[in-house]
Amino acid sequence: MEKYALSKTNTDELYWLGRYTERVYTSLDLFAGVFDEMIDGDQEAYKTMLRNLEIADIYEDKRDFNKRYCFDKSNPDSIRYSLERGFDNAVIMRELIGSASLSYIQEAIYEMDTAEKSESPMIDLQKVQDLVVAFWGMTDDVILDDRVRNLLKVGKIVERIDLYSRMNRDMSRIAREVDRLEGRIGKSGISYDHRRLQKLHDISHEKSGPDHMPAFEDYQMIVENVESLI
Amino acid sequence: MKADEKELFRNKLGQHSEKINQLLARYGVKFGIYKHGTFKEQLFPYDPIPRVIEKDEFANLEMGLKQRVKALNLFLKDIYSERKILKDGVIPEEFVYAGSGFLAQCDGFTPPKGIYSHISGIDLVKGKDGQWYILEDNLRIPSGASYPMIARSLMRKATPSTFENVRVADNRNYADLLKSTMDYVNEGGLNVILTPGRFNAAYFEHSYLAENIGSHLTDGSDLFVERDGLYFRDNEGNKVRVGAVYRRISDEYLDPMNFNPESVIGIPHIFDVYKKGGVALLNAPGNGVADDKGIYYFVPKMIKYYLDEEAIIPNAPTYLLYYEKDRQYVLDNFGKLVIKDVAEAGGYGVFFGKDMDKEKTEKFKDLIRKEPRRFIAQEVIDFQDLDLYDEGKIVSRKADLRAFVLMKDEPVVWKSGLTRFTRNPDSFVVNSSQGGGFKDTWVLA
Numbered sequence: 001m002e003k004y005a006l007s008k009t010n011t012d013e014l015y016w017l018g019r020y021t022e023r024v025y026t027s028l029d030l031f032a033g034v035f036d037e038m039i040d041g042d043q044e045a046y047k048t049m050l051r052n053l054e055i056a057d058i059y060e061d062k063r064d065f066n067k068r069y070c071f072d073k074s075n076p077d078s079i080r081y082s083l084e085r086g087f088d089n090a091v092i093m094r095e096l097i098g099s100a101s102l103s104y105i106q107e108a109i110y111e112m113d114t115a116e117k118s119e120s121p122m123i124d125l126q127k128v129q130d131l132v133v134a135f136w137g138m139t140d141d142v143i144l145d146d147r148v149r150n151l152l153k154v155g156k157i158v159e160r161i162d163l164y165s166r167m168n169r170d171m172s173r174i175a176r177e178v179d180r181l182e183g184r185i186g187k188s189g190i191s192y193d194h195r196r197l198q199k200l201h202d203i204s205h206e207k208s209g210p211d212h213m214p215a216f217e218d219y220q221m222i223v224e225n226v227e228s229l230i
Numbered sequence: 231m232k233a234d235e236k237e238l239f240r241n242k243l244g245q246h247s248e249k250i251n252q253l254l255a256r257y258g259v260k261f262g263i264y265k266h267g268t269f270k271e272q273l274f275p276y277d278p279i280p281r282v283i284e285k286d287e288f289a290n291l292e293m294g295l296k297q298r299v300k301a302l303n304l305f306l307k308d309i310y311s312e313r314k315i316l317k318d319g320v321i322p323e324e325f326v327y328a329g330s331g332f333l334a335q336c337d338g339f340t341p342p343k344g345i346y347s348h349i350s351g352i353d354l355v356k357g358k359d360g361q362w363y364i365l366e367d368n369l370r371i372p373s374g375a376s377y378p379m380i381a382r383s384l385m386r387k388a389t390p391s392t393f394e395n396v397r398v399a400d401n402r403n404y405a406d407l408l409k410s411t412m413d414y415v416n417e418g419g420l421n422v423i424l425t426p427g428r429f430n431a432a433y434f435e436h437s438y439l440a441e442n443i444g445s446h447l448t449d450g451s452d453l454f455v456e457r458d459g460l461y462f463r464d465n466e467g468n469k470v471r472v473g474a475v476y477r478r479i480s481d482e483y484l485d486p487m488n489f490n491p492e493s494v495i496g497i498p499h500i501f502d503v504y505k506k507g508g509v510a511l512l513n514a515p516g517n518g519v520a521d522d523k524g525i526y527y528f529v530p531k532m533i534k535y536y537l538d539e540e541a542i543i544p545n546a547p548t549y550l551l552y553y554e555k556d557r558q559y560v561l562d563n564f565g566k567l568v569i570k571d572v573a574e575a576g577g578y579g580v581f582f583g584k585d586m587d588k589e590k591t592e593k594f595k596d597l598i599r600k601e602p603r604r605f606i607a608q609e610v611i612d613f614q615d616l617d618l619y620d621e622g623k624i625v626s627r628k629a630d631l632r633a634f635v636l637m638k639d640e641p642v643v644w645k646s647g648l649t650r651f652t653r654n655p656d657s658f659v660v661n662s663s664q665g666g667g668f669k670d671t672w673v674l675a
Contacts, residue, residue: 005420007452011465091258092428095440095447103256110255189465 004145010096011190013089014148015230017097018155020086021105025132026163027079028125031069035122038062052166053077070125071116080112083128097152098142104135150188157181158226161200165222171214174222175204196225237624243278244619246388251276253384259377262431269429275667276381277618278388281631281649288645288673291354291362294543295633296641297533299350302369302520303637304536306346309519310336320535321528325552328603329525330573331518333481335488339505341514342415343639348512349411349476350635354543356614363546363611365630367529369513369521371478374648375404375634376435378670379442382646385670397675401646405442407636412445412474414638415510419473420462421445422453426479426495436478445476455499460509474510475500481515489515523572523606524550547609551602560607561595567607569594582610616651616669627651631671647671 030049037045046065050057055077059065072078083105090097090105108131115124136156143149161177178200185192203221207214231239251273260271283291308315309326316323326332351372353365382401386393412421425436427449440447452463453472461469477484483493488501503509519525527550530541549556549567560567564583571579586594598605615626629651634644649669 005446005462005464005468005470007448007463008465009448009452088428091433092437092447092449094258094437095445099257099438099441102258106258107256 004096004148006096006145006147006189010093011151013093014096014151015155015158015188015190017086017089017093018152018157019159020082020089020155021132021135021152022156022159023082023163024079024086024108025129026160027082028129030163030167031079032122032125035066038066049167052168053163054166066121070121071112079128080116083108083112096143096145096148097139100142101135101138104131104138107131108135146187147189150184151190153184154181154188154190154230157184158229161226162223165219165226168214168216168219171204171212171218172208175208178204190230192230193228196229199225200229240279240617240619240624243280243385243389243392244622244624246278246385247276247619250278250381250384250388254380257380258434259380260434262429262433264431274377275653276377277651277667277669278385279617279619279624280670280672281616281629281647282672282674285674291543291633292643294362294541295352295635295643297537297539297542298352298364298367298529299347299635299637299641301529301533301536302350302367303344303346305532306369306514306517306520307340307344308536310339310516315532315535318535320531321525322552325524325603326519329519329522331516331520331522331525333489333516333518335501336514336516341504342417342507342510345415345637346514347517347520348415348514348637349408350637350641352633352635354631354633355546355611355629356631358612358614360614362543364526364529364543365546366523367521367526368632369517371432371480371513372632372634373432373435374632374650374668375408375644375646376438377668378646378648379404380438381668381670396672399645399673399675401644401670401673404634404644404646405439407642407644408439408476409443409445411636411638412443412476412510412512415512416473417508417510419460419471419509421474421476422462422472423447424453424475424477424479424497425449426483430478432478439476450479450495450497453497453500455497455503458503458506458508460497460500460503472509474512476512481518484511484515523570524552524603527606546611549607551598551605551607556607557598557602561598564591564595566610568610569598569605569607571605573604584610616649618651618653618667625655627653627655629669645673 034045034049043062046062047057059068068075069078071080073080073084075081087105087109090102094102108128111124111127111131115121115128118124139152140149157177157180161174164174182197182201200222203218207218254276255273260273262269262271305315315321316326347369349372351368351374354362355365356362378401421443423436423440423445425433425447437447446462454461454463460472462472464470479495482490483496485496485498485501486493487498501515504511526545527548530545533539533541549560551557551560567583569581569583613628616629617624618627629649632648634647636642636644649671650666651669652666
């Protein structure tokens with residue numbers, strides 16, 4: 001089959017579509033954790049999360065945070081904002097990712113609208129996550145061009161490494177994501193810094209395992225290298 | 231079908247309305263409008279009760295549409311070369327040149343295979359007397375084929391038994407027709423759809439067609455001209471030759487070096503490459519001279535002149551205010567007529583004489599006297615109403631049909647079309663931008 005000529009614009013858009021969908025997915029996970037914690041525990045647990053993610057604390061209290069961090073379209077740090085940006089990338093990629101894939105992102109936006117008006121938004125937000133997963137599944141299934149699939153996955157994995165590192169997640173989990181990234185990035189056609197990929201590998205693997213206690217600086221190094229990778 | 235069977239059939243289809251519209255929303259079947267400087271995307275309401283055209287009836291329409299598009303292509307070729315039709319006095323010379331559609335830049339050049347309008351959208355209405363009339367020719371960037379395409383695929387899932395029992399010509403071949411139309415004139419290289427971008431009113435159609443033809447969709451940022459070729463720059467920096475561009479950008483904005491220098495969405499020098507035979511442009515620049523509402527008046531004369539035939543499908547009875555006799559008739563019968571501004575589109579610039587009070591009427595008549603070239607007038611045709619499923623009830627609304635004719639060595643009429651209806655029971659204006667909806671068009675096989 002003749003190879004589809006991908007433009008630089010296509011490459012950027014696919015990469016960022018991967019990043020934004022992952023951002024929505026993992027941010028919902030992080031939010032769910034903090035949301036539960038604040039029900040009867042630390043009422044300001046959200047502030048720790050914001051600090052870790054280097055997001056400005058513009059919220060009045062936990063109620064304001066719960067509402068605006070999830071649903072405020074004008075807030076560039078909100079989950080809704082990331083979903084809309086993901087959609088902006090997806091909608092101009094229809095001929096590459098297919099209408100069926102795009103439809104899951106569109107549905108996720110409709111579900112966001114429903115969740116915002118819901119008395120139990122956490123229940124409805126689960127559907128948003130489900131639709132992001134469905135989007136990933138559909139793209140894996142319908143996209144025949146390896147480069148297109150890999151570009152989406154590279155964006156997804158880069159975002160995941162970034163978020164996990166900021167939240168000081170288990171280093172072995174981060175190492176696994178770096179391994180996945182190494183398996184994909186060379187097949188995506190995207191230009192990257194090989195030296196920084198090697199650094200990601202070295203740090204995440206050296207600091208994995210039960211005998212190692214990664215320091216704050218280790219996570220910072222990962223964030224710095226993954227952000228400058230592409 | 232007997233009347234009660236028809237009623238049952240319509241209700242059976244109608245009950246799928248909500249689900250199909252939800253799916254259309256899911257697939258992003260929208261169009262955009264600009265209101266007060268703000269862009270807003272709207273869903274295009276779909277009614278599942280189709281317009282049905284019998285096989286023989288369509289065969290006649292097909293002959294008429296092919297005839298018309300052939301004549302229009304011959305007119306365009308003539309206007310941009312020898313201009314025989316003007317020299318023979320069939321169309322007044324100044325009428326052509328005074329319009330904004332004639333592009334001097336296109337003069338003396340014949341596009342690949344002599345085709346100007348590769349994709350024509352011809353608007354028709356069916357009168358209550360059963361007569362079809364041509365309302366308008368759209369030869370620049372006609373829109374709308376994607377909507378019945380996607381609606382059909384969903385309806386077939388919703389009610390497969392309907393399609394088992396009713397033999398409807400499959401309309402999902404539009405993408406193949408379009409691809410073969412592009413391939414026919416391709417000068418060697420990729421097929422590309424050129425879009426003004428995400429915030430164009432018809433963006434859904436641009437992307438849906440690109441997906442279905444398997445062509446590249448670009449906003450032009452990846453295209454460039456080098457010597458006599460148009461190229462696509464890939465992500466590795468390689469240049470890939472482009473052979474045909476289905477451009478959804480108007481002539482004015484297509485090439486800042488040849489047309490509007492303020493255009494930031496065009497491709498510099500693409501028109502020069504086109505003139506050198508380096509790339510095909512669908513539709514050709516300069517078609518506006520033939521789809522001007524004023525020129526529409528002359529199309530039956532074009533058919534006679536170029537094909538020596540009488541028009542199979544007539545125009546709606548039309549008066550050209552440029553001619554004194556027609557102008558006087560219009561001034562004397564203003565209240566019975568619909569007046570159209572030749573420069574407007576999308577259902578705008580349409581005025582019904584009966585809707586104007588005395589003061590507005592007099593002002594309009596003054597405008598007609600001052601700028602007769604600007605307007606045409608038509609008798610108000612009593613369209614046949616079509617049934618619509620509206621919240622559990624069947625209601626009747628006015629509807630038109632946009633037929634699509636694709637041109638290769640011979641014109642091919644797509645066995646379907648976009649039927650647009652007005653949701654307002656008192657309105658004749660069906661355009662989507664003015665709140666209308668759409669139906670599928672079934673041509674019985």
